[in-house]
Amino acid sequence: MLKTLGSFVLFMRGMVTRTERFSVLWTRTIDEAMLIGVDSVVIVSIVSAFIGAVTCVQIAYNLTNPLIPQSTIGYMVREMTILELAPTITSIVLAGKVGSSIAGGLGTMRITEQVSALEVMGINSTSYLVLPRILAALLMFPLLVILAMLLSILGGYLAGTLTGVMTAQDYIEGIRTDFIPYNIVFALIKAVVFAFLVSGISSFKGYYTTGGALEVGAASTGAVTNSIIAILLADFALAALLL
Amino acid sequence: MIEVSNIEKSFDGTPVLKGISCVFETGKCNLLLGGSGTGKSVLLQCIVGLMKPDIGSITFDGTVYTNSKIDIRQEIRRKIGMLFQGSALFDSMTVAKNVEFPLQMLTPEMTPEERRDRVEFCLKRVGLENAGNKMPAEISGGMKKRVGIARAIAPQCTYLFCDEPNSGLDPATSIKIDNLIKEITHEYDITTVIVTHDMNSVIEIGEHIIFLHQGKKLWDGTKDEILNATVPELRDFIFSSSLVRAAKRIDDETEGGISAFAEESEAGGGI
Secondary structure (H helix, E strand, O other): HHHHHHHHHHHHHHHHHHHOOOOHHHHHHHHHHHHHHHHHHHHHHHHHHHHHHHHHHHHHOOOOOOOOHHHHHHHHHHHHHHHHHHHHHHHHHHHHHHHHHHHHHHHHHHHHOHHHHHHHHHOOOHHHHHHHHHHHHHHHHHHHHHHHHHHHHHHHHHHHHHHHOOOHHHHHHHHHHOOOHHHHHHHHHHHHHHHHHHHHHHHHHHOOOOHHHHHHHHHHHHHHHHHHHHHHHHHHHHHHHHO | EEEEEEEEEEEEEEEEEEEEEEEEEOOOOOEOOOOOOOOHHHHHHHHHHOOOOOOEEEEEEEEEEOOOOOOHHHHHHHHHHEEEOOOOOOOOOHHHHHHHHHHHOOOOOHHHHHHHHHHHHHHHHHHOOOOOOOHHHHHHHHHHHHHHHHHOOOOOOOEEEEOOOOOOOHHHHHHHHHHHHHHHHHHHHOEEEEEEOHHHHHHHHHEEEEEEEEEEOOOOOOEEHOOOOOHHHHHHHHOOOOOHHHHHHHHHHHHHHHHHHHHHHHHOOOO
16 A cells, blocks of 8 residues: 555656646646546536436425425525535546546557556657646546536526426525535635546556556556545545534 | 677576677677477567566667666667567557658657658558558558568667567468568668577578577577587577478588578579
8 A cells, every 4th residue: 555655656646757748748638637637527417407406306295394384495405515415526527527537548558558658758758648638637527527616506496496396586595595616615625635646547557557458447447546536535634623 | 780698587486588789780680489388478578678678688779778867778778670470560550650650759840741741651651542541440460560661660679579580470471571571671780689489580681690408609600601510509599390300411412501502492492
């Protein structure tokens, strides 16, 4: 465990010690941002909208006390999605989609000697291949989390009003009650930390793949599993430290 | 010229290279010959810097490569072109982009027009002037090797390394690849090191051959000397091929060496 952690730290250090030219890094980061961010918009939108909808309906199902105002449902949907569901569930979804893609891509490049080809050319392969992926993830995860927050709240609104469990006025009143701007900051901090964990762990697992196709699959699986565990651990640590 | 001095390399306590010293000469096709598992590819990877030898030193034209500062290593690496066993083309780029890639990365001072001209020249040199827009997945194994060669020579390399350039190719394509490597070596006067266990390559392009066996260098010489080598391991290796036995027969009859056999084969004499 400690040896792996040490290797990870050295891997990260190697990535930033001899970086490529800024123009190369910028182009690669934008390319990766398209793959990581833009290509994930649909899945993140679907998941977050339904999470908001389900959260709204289930809270309404549990809040049967007539003394509790209906607007509480909107308030709880907002708090749950901003604080927990949007950043954490979105990152877990991205760990599956982006993490496996990063590990599989780098693993394939490794076993087909494309990484060696870069090294022989005198190019720092970690800087060229990994740094843009991590920068792209750091850039795109928060944007996707903001999108997830908006769509979750919208999903809750649609589910609440279309199923008739509450009125649109109650829901809007609820989502505007006792708003704490710091919660948004907290969610974005979580998104950045999760982005680093998912992209870093997946790159590490993919970059050090050895063997053949079977090992590439194993690296992808390991990347997703380890990323999700890291997300959950970091989620707890951040909540304990920052709230 | 590349000088390898007393290289040793072990994996988990198992020695793979046992004190290898040799010289790879400029303007010649230097062959690292040996059976599977004798350490040829490990030696090649130590030379190009993909592996670090446990002991020993490697010198490129008088500049020590092993254990030198990163700037010196980078400078030497930028003079190295390498053809990998599986070609190692970048899947996501077209053939032309693959050839252009080292130019983009290593020579930022070149204008896009200059790069395009160089790519066209290199692709034409390997006979692939019409394949620039194809993806690596759309071309044959032989074409991939030629693209690999074009990519290696694009930044005007001083040292060319080829790891089993004929693996997975039919004999006719293998000969074309061998001859292409030989022509490029002579044309640009570069130091070429080829890892192979293919006796056809020895006959075609073996200008300087280094024979490895169980991690040790047992023999070095030219293709004309190899048939008369007295090292038992080398004789076992080369005479396991019926092609070489035929070459030996012609050699004994004509005393022209293996070159005479190659010339006779090219003239249609056959085995």
